[in-house]
Amino acid sequence: MTGLVLHSAATASAQTSADTEAELWGVIKDSKDTRFFTYYLLLFPDGAHAGLAEERRSALEREDAVAAAKAAHSNIVELRARHILVRDEAEAEEIIEELKGGADFAKLARSRSIDTTSGEAGGDLGWFSRNTMVQEFADAAFAMKPGEFSKVPVKTQFGYHVILVEEARYLQE
Structure with a gap:
């Protein structure tokens, strides 16, 4: 009009x-x-x-x-993801390059993650909501689609993460 x-x-x-x-x-x-x-x-x-x-x-x-x-992405309630936690950015970037080349995420998590609890489980974090993770991690993970891994290292107070989002649960509309 x-x-x-x-x-x-x-x-x-x-x-x-x-x-x-x-x-x-x-x-x-x-x-x-x-x-x-x-x-x-x-x-x-x-x-x-x-x-x-x-x-x-x-x-x-x-x-x-x-x-x-x-x-x-606003109706995402929970994610199921894996991560690989390392001490320095360069190592995280190396891992990302390996993943781009087709490496198995779970195997890399078992061999390289300093988070021994999730590392032993192939980096599996299970299901989590946004508010259960530190903000930098949650912001990165909730911006990704299922099946995607982070293309840049995600820095938190714990170190550098490489994240793989496997599934998302959505609000029922």
């Missing part, structure tokens, strides 16, 4: 194109709707505010993408 109003104002105006452009920009400049900036760029591709309109549209599209990604 607002787009129609803006279009009518822009096309029906007896003002000069520059005045119409300035008027339209004044209406949309603080908008949170990417459609307005797209519309502005269609009407005035070389307009005085074209660069700003493109920047604003891109920024809003990025915000929308981040919000969609968060929403897609």
Whole structure:
């Protein structure tokens, strides 16, 4: 509806194109709707505010993408994961490279993890919720999809983790 109003104002105006452009920009400049900036760029591709309109549209599209990604993961209640804990970042990076080459996660956990309890179980942590892990670990794990392993080491107060998310439990909708 607002787009129609803006279009009518822009096309029906007896003002000069520059005045119409300035008027339209004044209406949309603080908008949170990417459609307005797209519309502005269609009407005035070389307009005085074209660069700003493109920047604003891109920024809003990025915000929308981040919000969609968060929403897609917001109904995850618990994860089942494995980890390999090591003392230094370089060793964690070596392990990640081995995993990229097809190495078995559980075997690497048994042979290289300094967490002897989970290491003996192939790094298996069982099921856990976000609030049962330290924040850095939880943030990394809950951002991953089942079947993914961390592509960069996750640093916590315990050392450097390589995480493999195996399963996720979701809220019933």
